[in-house]
Amino acid sequence: MSQQYSEDAIRTLDWKEHIRRRPGMYIGKLGDGSYQDDGIYVLLKEVMDNSIDEYMMGFGKKIDVTVQDGQVTIRDFGRGIPLGKVIDVASKMNTGAKYDSKVFKKSVGLNGVGIKAVNALSTIFTVTAFRDGECKKVEFSKGDVIKDYEIEPTSEENGTFVSFCPDAEIFEKYNFRDEYIEPLLRNYTYLNAGLAINYNGKTYKSKNGLLDLLNENMTSPGIYPLIHLQAEDFEVALTHGNQYGEEYYTFVNGQHTTQGGTHQIAFREALVKTVREFYNKNFDVSDIRTGVIAAISIKIEEPVFESQTKTKLGSKDMGPNGPSVRNYVSDFIKKELDNFLHRNTETAELLMRKILESEKERKAISGIQKLAKERAKKVSLHNKKLRDCRVHYSSNNEDAPNSSIFITEGDSASGSITKARSVNTQAVFSLKGKPLNSYGLTRKVVYENEEFNLLQAALNIEDGLETLRYNHVIIATDADVDGMHIRLLLITFFLQFFPELVKNGHLYILQTPLFRVRNKKKTIYCYSDEEKDKAIKSLGANPEITRFKGLGEISPDEFKHFIGKDVRLEPVRMRKEDAVSQLLSFYMGKNTPDRQNFIIDNLVVEEDPA
Structure with missing residues (x-):
């Protein structure tokens, strides 16, 4: 019998209950801290954003951050x-100074939800306000007030102190990782030159803003010196590298928009338009943009984001009465970049040479590119290599951050993963064997090689990451010599032609267990010899x-344990010190004596357990 749909069936959840039941609506995916977009980092960011907004308004020169246990x-x-107002700010929805645009004109946390979400999702949440010789402290647990202290005199400087422990019931076995926190805090300093952030005893500070950001993060050298252009509400640093693809670091009011949005689209359009007009030549769009490396920061009144986690800007305008983002960016780039190129003829010549090289290569592959696209279109109607999932990263779905694709080799492995996967968020792409070694080849190979062409089409990244269909691109190969070689070949392919996929933290290696240790009562899966020894003892x-x-x-049946909530993924990361061209030439180039010696020195012969 169906339930009665009556007034009794309708109930309103209070604010904290709603956040705790549907945390994904407020902070994206949950996670345990293994990935940079896991919810615990969003909690840290929500509190930091309030402190950054104070700095942007001209109050306070430093922020102290600690993360421990x-x-x-x-x-x-x-x-x-x-x-x-301490209790209201921390626990009443739609309460905050940011509704008054005069006070917080261009802040990030405009929805009045941020700090409340942190409160509701923490077992302990303490906030203390210091103001003009007095302080007020309140302690919460899961959004409820535990202790409301009286206002007391204090000798502390003005400011706010927040302490929280994420709720382990919601964020299971969570662990904060410095490798994700440090870039987050560094980005705050690049966008707020002069601000000092002290984190667990280290101090981060930037003098030159976005210039410092690019200098710290670029993995291939620019072919001309960095161009740095600034206005009150817009800042850009850019160059071109000898790489395929485009590399962007974009921000709105200090928020890192990893999925881009209207400001990034506007910049890409403005760059093409300005370059064409400066050289008075109708260059192809891709020839101008291939190899571009740029950091963009824009300040907008009341920004609109396409998701609660604010990774993609949706705003069309600079503010309620301001110009469109498109026109504002276009006018700025047209004037400032055009002036710069006129004043710096050497840079203008190097840029021209880069565009002409890209044009030459594009024309050489245009015929095969057209054929490859037609072939991929036919195959995509019935692509046996791809078993797709329902939710994609580029969608507005609550599950979008969890969308993944496993790149596997061989029918048996593909079959196991396909049967064990979540059809909602996990896709599988099957390789028929070892992919081609693409080291030293031109982009032509992406279209000539059917497997690479179909992989590019499955990921939907030919024209950049804005249309990427999966947040996690996971290489799932055996842990033997052949499997390792396939990993290297795939990593080579992505580093050569789609470095931004690796750079933005989307590429992972699936860790699967080496051993199963069991008795009649219990089964333990072990990922190393140490874990195996421990399991045998237990x-x-x-x-x-x-x-x-x-x-x-x-x-x-077993595979579902390894790709479910306890999945172990090893991120493939690139840092400035990773010289990509040298790495690739060492591992994937001709068999040099150096490489042979390296392989011999690092060869490990594993014996089967008795």
Whole structure:
């Protein structure tokens, strides 16, 4: 019998209950801290954004941040929350100074939700406001007030202190990682030149803003010196590198928009238009933009984002009464970049040479590109290599951050993953064997090689990352020599032709267990010899030990444990010190004596367990 749809069936969740039941609506995916877009980093950001807004308004020159044993503390030296409003600001929805555009004209957290979400999703959440010789402290747990302290005199400087521990019931076995926190804090300093952020004893500070950001992050050298252009509400630093694809670091009011949005689209259009007019030549769009490396920061009144986690800007205008983002960026770039190129003839010549080289290469592959696109279109109607999922990263779905694609080799491994996967968020792409070694080849190979062409089409990244269909691109190969070689070949392909995919943290290696140790009562999967030894000890006398030689040996029933909520993914990361061209030439180039010696020195012969 169907339930009665009556007034009794309709209930309103209070604010904290709603956040705790549907956290994805407020902070994106949950996660345990293994990935840079996991929810615990969004919590840290929500609190930081309030402190940054104070700095942007001219209050406080430093922010102290500590993360220890799962607890985060953030102390800014701004004006401090008005003492009578501390409880309201931390626990009443749609309460905050940011509704008054005069006070917080171009801030990020405009929805009045941020700090409340942190409060509701933390077991302990403490906020203390210091203001003009007085302080007010309130302690919460899961959004409820535990202790409301009286206002007391203080000798502390003005500002706000927030401390929180994410709720382990919601963020299971979470762990904050410095490798994700440090870039986040560094970005704040690049966007707020002069601000000092002290994090666990280290101080981050930037003198030259976006110039410093590019100098710190570029993995291939620019072919001309960095161009740096600034206005009150817009700043850009750019160059071109000898790489395929485009590399962008974009920000709105200090928020890192990893998925771009209207400001990035406007910049790309403006760059093409300005370059064409400066040289008075109708260059192809892709010839101008191939190899561009740019950092863009824009300040907008009341920005609109396409998701709660604010990774993609949706605003069409600079503010309620301002010009469109497109016109504003176009006018700025037209004037400032045009002036710069006129004044710096050497840079203008180097840029021209780069465009002509790109044009030459594009024309050489245009015929095969057209054929390849037609072939991919036919195949996509019935692409046996791709078993797609329902939710894609480029969609507005709550599950979009969880969208993944496993790139596997061999029918048995593909079959196991396909049967075990979540059809909602996990896709599978099957390779028929070892992919081609693309090292040293031109982009022509992406279209000539059917497998690469179909992989590019499946990911939908031919024209950039804005249309990327999966947040996690996962290489799932055996842990033997052949599997390692396939990993290297795929990483080479992405580094050569789509470095921005790696740069933006989308490429991962799937870790699968090497051993299964079990007795009649318990099964333990082990990812290393150390874990195996520990499991043998814990299970006692004579457990059964199985060594997995390949993914195809793992049954779908077991595989679901390794690609479900406990999935172990190793990110493929690039830093400035990783000289991509040198890495690739060492591992994937001709067999040099150096490489042979390296392989011999690092060869490990593993024996099967007795």
